[in-house]
Structures are given as structure tokens and as C-alpha cells.
Amino acid sequence: MAKLQKSIDKRNALVKATIELVNNNGFHATPMSKIAKMAKVSPATIYLYFENKQDLVNQTYIDVKAEYTNYAFANYDESMSVEAGFEMIWKRIADFKLKECEHAMFLAQCDNTPMIDEESRQEGIKHLQPLLDLWERGKKEGIIKPMANYMLYAYSINPLSFLMMSEKRGVLKLDASQLEDAYQSAWSSIKMCK
């Protein structure tokens, strides 16, 4: 059991190092040897935990994506109203993107790059299902615009990625009131006009 624990620590250290190095240098400038060094293991050890570099990056992506959606839906409950549920989820996502900025940036890089296998990408998308279900319910109830989910995502959730990147680059500072403005824009872009 002690051995198993130790192993999980090493796996986590490798995933962590991968995120940090890929974030700062990009996939193309992140050799396995640097990942090993940062995780304080031998390069050969990586191959005890992952098949190869592609697998390491894929698994890191899935890990971070799962963490992201877990965070997003942590307090959400399907019994909530559509509007309350959306607000809850939106604000958790905003929270994640601003607080776990490193992880959010890693996802942004993966999502705009052919660096992840298509299979792992699909795997990552799965976990977003509760939000899609919420939207479907909202459409049935006539509260959400009858648009494709991708369109709803594009206008209500995706802008947060851009705002996060802008803040990271120092060209924008998001305070509480601006975040509230952002939420209002998000909600009004998908809610059914009365």
C-alpha cells in the first residue's frame, strides 16, 4: 500500500510537470528529460506510468478536463431551476478558469492544437454532459434559445477562456463587478427573449 501511494505521487508529479512545462514552452519545446527532471524521477521511470509521450499528454489532458468539469458541477444539482443551475455552473467555471489558470490554459492549448489524440478529446468532452442536459431542459421549458449546444457554448462559456487568457497576459483585470457583467452577457446571449 505504501508503494502504491508512492506511485500515485510520482504519476501526479509527472502530470503536474507536464502541465507546467507545456504551458510555458509549448509541446514542441518540452522534452521528456525536462519533465523527468522537474518531477524528480529518471526519464525511464516515465515509461512505467505512461506508454509514451503522446500517452502522457493525452492522460494529462483527460485528468485536467475531469478536474475542470468536476469543479464546474460540484455544487450543481439537477433539481435546480434552469436559470439557477446555469448561474451556478457558469460561476464555478469562471472560478476555475481564473483560479486554476494554469490548468485552464493547458486545456486551451490542447483544444486548439493537434497535440491531443481525437479519442482523448472525445473522452474529455463526455464529462460536460450535465450542462448539455441542462440546456436541453431549458429549451423544452422555453427558457433557453433553441440553438445548437455548440452555439450556446460559444456565446456563454467560451468567452471565459478568452477573458482568462487576457488576464493572464496582463491586458485585462477582472474584478467582481466586471465578472457580474460578464455573467449577464452570457445569460442574455442564451436566454429566450421575452
Place this chain on the structure above:
Amino acid sequence: MAKLQKSIDKRNALVKATIELVNNNGFHATPMSKIAKMAKVSPATIYLYFENKQDLVNQTYIDVKAEYTNYAFANYDESMSVEAGFEMIWKRIADFKLKECEHAMFLAQCDNTPMIDEESRQEGIKHLQPLLDLWERGKKEGIIKPMANYMLYAYSINPLSFLMMSEKRGVLKLDASQLEDAYQSAWSSIKMCK
């Protein structure tokens, strides 16, 4: 006559090959030798036109970014009303992202990756000025919400990138009416509520 000067055709072929290969394989899996082969020149020839791989990618980025903004503002005129001007620019941008999808994807990859020099990134941003000016005018006239330009961009322009990627991945098909919906969402997210 044709051979007395470095040929602009070769430079363009190299830029074109770079876009295509980086789009399909990512920066890290795009060796100079493949770029050369696709552009039908010797690897050594690349170095007559570009200092090194980084310079090639930087210049490609700036080229594409300029093409993008040129396209966006081609029919725009500062004498237009704020609303008409925005609609004009938005639709041109949408046009570009859907028709010149390869180029738009290249920009998306560059913008979410440490693959471009900060200097070149700055250079690329410059050309967006007319849109920012339009927004400033709109704010003064009380037509546009008094939000930071980055926020306006996040909600009205950036969603197009996500839609473009979704269409490219085949999970979404954008017809004229959906595009009109998208425009309405964009405009309503930044226009001043009455």
C-alpha cells in the same frame, strides 16, 4: 528576369506550406524538411527567406493576421454608423473564419500556444485598431456597453473562433439562418440595453 530577385512566389509557397503543415500536425511535428518539400524548394532555400524556424512561423503569423484584418475591414468606412459598421465588420470576420478556415485555424493555434514571439503577437494585434475605434465611438454615443474592449471582443467576436473550430470538426453545420442568429447574439451581447 524572373531569377534576378528572391522570388516572392517562393516565400509565399513557404508560408502556405507552413500553415498547412502546422495546422495538420502542430508546430512540434512540422520539420523544416517537410515544409521545404511541400513548397518544392531545398531546405537550404528556406534560410534565404527566413532567419530560422521561429522567424518563419512569426512571419507566417503576421502575414495571416494582416490578411485577416484586411479582409475584416475591406468594406468598412469610418463614416458608417456604429451599428452598421459593426455588422459589416462582424460579417466579414465570420466570412473569413468560415471560408478561409485554414488560416483562421492557424491563428487560433498561434494565439493559444507559446509558439509565437511576444513581439510578433503585438505586431499582429495592431491591425485590429479600427474595430477598437468603432467601439470607443459606440461607447461615446451610448450605443455600446461601457465595457473593456477585451470583454466586447470576448462576447462578440471570439465565439466565431469556437464556431469555426466546431464546424471544422464536423460537429456543427452553420447555415445562413444560424449565422444570422449568431450575429444577433453577438450584437445583443455588446449593444446598450434600452
Place this chain on the structure above:
Amino acid sequence: MAKLQKSIDKRNALVKATIELVNNNGFHATPMSKIAKMAKVSPATIYLYFENKQDLVNQTYIDVKAEYTNYAFANYDESMSVEAGFEMIWKRIADFKLKECEHAMFLAQCDNTPMIDEESRQEGIKHLQPLLDLWERGKKEGIIKPMANYMLYAYSINPLSFLMMSEKRGVLKLDASQLEDAYQSAWSSIKMCK
């Protein structure tokens, strides 16, 4: 047991190969790949033992220079008389240059070429100190001409390099009596005239 540490044997094989190839072809025509092949290792292995090609050559130079001076002073003892000491050292140097001709030629090439870092050159010179000390003693005792050490070296030691090169090129054959003549010339060029 043998493989737990970087093997000194491999390092030595690389140094040996460097000497042989640089001697025969010159630095400019000695690629790392050939050095690797001659040392029976992979090109990549060189970089486990040396930082880069320059470092490999620098270290080879220092190694050979140290071997040279160790050989020169092996039997020398500061308690010897100036004349006996000089004869001992001179003959050891002559021995080295004629028997370890490959190594002596490598030094000659390095010493007349900008192929070695200035720092490594300085490092190589250090080990000659006992001879300089002997000369200083000889000057104080009125046995050696009161000339700069570089001048003493030029006339008593350096000619051996030329003789060695000449023999290597086959234009001269040095037998014992000629070597004795050479020693007499060397000694008479630095000893104080009565």
C-alpha cells in the same frame, strides 16, 4: 557493475579517436560522427561525456598536455643539479615527442591554431612550471643565461617539435648520436658561456 557509472573507457576511446582523426584530417575534417564511429559509440553518447565538440577538443588537449608534462618530469627531482635536471627533462621530452609522436603532433596542431579555447591553453601551460622553476634556479646560480623563459624554451625545447615533425614526414631520421648532438645544441644555447 561495469555499467553503473559512465565508463572511463568510453571517454578515453573518444579522446583517442579525436587525437587520431584530428591528426590525420585536421579539426575541420573531423566530424563527430566519425569520432563516434572510431570510438564505437553512438554520436549521442559523446554528449554524455562532453558538452560539445569544442569541449571535447579542449579536454583532449588538456589531457594530452598533462600526459606530456607528467612524462617530462617523471624522473625529475628538485634536488638535482641544474645541469643534470635539465638533461633529464630534455631527454624525457625528446623521448615523448619521438615515441608518442601522435600525441606530440596533436599538441603542435593545437598550439598553432585557434582551435583551442584560450582558457584551456592557459590550463595546459600551468603544468610546465617545474621547468621554469629549474631555469630560475639556474639563472640565480649563474649557470643559465639570464634570458626570458620563453626565449630559453624557444631555443632549447621547441626545436624538438620541428625535429619530430620532420621525422614524421620522413625527411629526417634521428639516431642516438644525432639526438646527442641535438641535446648539446640545446644545452649550449641556454647555458652561460664561460
Place this chain on the structure above:
Amino acid sequence: MAKLQKSIDKRNALVKATIELVNNNGFHATPMSKIAKMAKVSPATIYLYFENKQDLVNQTYIDVKAEYTNYAFANYDESMSVEAGFEMIWKRIADFKLKECEHAMFLAQCDNTPMIDEESRQEGIKHLQPLLDLWERGKKEGIIKPMANYMLYAYSINPLSFLMMSEKRGVLKLDASQLEDAYQSAWSSIKMCK
């Protein structure tokens, strides 16, 4: 005729550039393109004057060697006595090595390196004949020690190369009186003892 003149200027510029660059950087770090740039011609032009890089270096060597010996024997006359002749030649050589230090260093580099063809090396040696003749005469007259010419050269002429290098490296300064000492050492190392 004007054209011919122009051509000789270009050839000379190329030879000059070769000397300077090989002296400062070594053969291995002296690309044709740099030689062309320093001589202010196109790389292709070099091949109008020389067959290839090897030929350029060979011819440069022969040129400099000829200049060296011309200088050495300029005032020498076979009717001079052996001793006067030797002094004359020695001092001209010393002069050359100290004043045309760049050229002398180039020769030193060539002579200790496999960078010159054997054929060109032979060609360069030819011009030294007058000195060898003088020595033969001296031996017959019982004025010069009956040693091989290479040995005479090693002790009386070659030390000048070492002194020149030392001065160039700044570790030695040769004034007139030291030069006179050097000459005395040279002469006494080859003259017949009474």
C-alpha cells in the same frame, strides 16, 4: 589591360581575406561566403580565380611562402661570406616574422596542420634553397656544424616562429638587444666550435 589589373586586385583581395580569416578563426571556421564578403565579391566569383576551397588555401600558402622567402633573401648575395650571409638572412627572417606577423602566423598554422596539400607544401619548401646552399658551403668551409639541414633549421630559424607566437600572444616583448641575444643563440647553435 585594365580588366586584367582589376582581376589581380580581386585575386589579391581573396588571398588577403583568406589569411585574415584563417588566422583569426581557423580553417574550420572560415566559410567561403565569409571570404567572399570580406573581399567584397560574390561567392561565385571565387571560383573564377580558384578551383575550390582547397586550391584557394594552397595558393594562398604558396603566395605567402614565396613572399617570406623573397623577403628573406632580398639583400642576400652568394658572394657574401657564410657568416655574413647567415646573419643577413636570419635578420631578414626575424624582421619578416615580427613585422609581417599575420603572414608568419598563417604559415605556422599551415605547417602544423593537414590543411595544405603535400604537393603545395613541397612547392613552398623549394624557395628556401639559397639558405640550404649557404649551409652546405659553410659545412665545406668548416664553419657550420656538419649536421642535417633540418637540424640546423630547427635550432637557428625555427625558434623565431615560437618567439613570434609568444609576442603575438603578449607574453613576451622583443626589443633590439633581446633580438641580438636571439641571433647569438642561433649562430652559436650551428657554428663550428673552435
Place this chain on the structure above:
DNA sequence: CATGAATGAGTGTTCATTCAT
């Protein structure tokens, strides 16, 4: 005669991965 553009072959070096211990 002179050139700048072009290039194929080759260079030093790196890297994902394997292996002996």
C-alpha cells in the same frame, strides 16, 4: 567577367525511447 539565388550533402546536436543493472 560577375553575380545572387539555389541547392544537396552533410554538420553538430537533441530527443524519445530502451536496456542492463
Place this chain on the structure above:
DNA sequence: GATGAATGAACACTCATTCAT
């Protein structure tokens, strides 16, 4: 399970040389 040493296959880049003009 864990490692440091080792490596073949690549990579970015350079260079001596050629060629069309």
C-alpha cells in the same frame, strides 16, 4: 519498481559549389 547510461533516428541549420542571367 526504479534508474542512469546508451542509442538510432531525426532535427535545425550550414556550407562548398553551381547555375541562370
